[in-house]
Amino acid sequence: MPLSEKQIEQLYKFTRTHFVEHYDLQTELVDHLANGIETQQSSIPELTFEEALKLEFKKFGVCGFNDVIQEKTKAMSKQYRVLLWRFFKEWFKWPKLVLTITLLGVQWGMLSFLKDPGLRYNIGMGILFFLALFTMYYMFKTKKERELFMNKCGKKWMLGELIYNYGWISSFLLI
Secondary structure, eight states: OOOOHHHHHHHHHHHHHTTOOBHHHHHHHHHHHHHHHHHHHHHSTTOOHHHHHHHHHHTTOTTTTHHHHHHHHHHHHHHHHHHHHHHHHHHTSHHHHHHHHHHHHHHHHHHHTOOOHHHHHHHHHHHHHHHHHHHHHHHHHHHHHHHHHHHHHOOBOHHHHHHHHHHHHHHHHHO
């Protein structure tokens, strides 16, 4: 017997109360729990929804959903690293690579015209400082927008969290 919408919503609440905060992971767990509950109820018809849920949750062991969360986080991190590496390789192809080298050459050429090494150093550091400030401003601005979006839709996605965290890491490396 398929589960009702109300029971599916109870499963989402159940996963949230067991510290599963990402919606995509909640959806996978709800699907797994629903399939298990339906299987149990078809084999034992007198079993209630709550009893079947308790039996199905016991299958996850002492740690509950923690092992599943860790495995999914590792898998999605690996998937996202592959995606980032693909974008990185894509960036350093013919037109963008030439543009990057040209812009670096123009900057180096402009700084090399300055004879005073102290002035050259100060301008170079000023450019780096400006880039670091701009990056920090952009990251804080997008963090607020991201939080507003999550509050509006009420869902937190694991892949979005990973993207945001990797963005902070790359910005920190730039600084």
